[in-house]
Amino acid sequence: MDRIPILRMGEFLLVTIQVDMHDQLALTLQDDLAENINQHGSKGVLIDISALDIVDSFIGRMIGTISGLSKVMDAETVLVGMQPAVAITLVELGLTLPGVSTALNVERGMRLLRERVHAQ
Secondary structure (H helix, E strand, C coil): CCCCCEEEECCEEEEECCCCCCHHHHHHHHHHHHHHHHHHCCCEEEEECCCCCCCCHHHHHHHHHHHHHHHHCCCEEEEECCCHHHHHHHHHCCCCCCCCEEECCHHHHHHHHHHHHHCC
């Protein structure tokens, strides 16, 4: 089965989605992230979607679910690299992604994660 790689960077997890996500791959990513947060005691998850040209409503909801799941497990989530067309699509679909913080790129996303985690 295909899996999205999850890289551990100190107290954070980095997920770079470089393939078009189908529903089963998204669900597998959710499970893998929960397992990694639990196993490593991670305090943050950074999801890079800069390679995605399309995000449908299911994937949008999955991102929201990952954020909620991470929060329950005491980890922050930051979404980075959203293409303008993806942002427009999410707004048109009415998906607001509550609880999901965003940043322009990975560098800014990591800075935001550090600020949030160390402010607690």
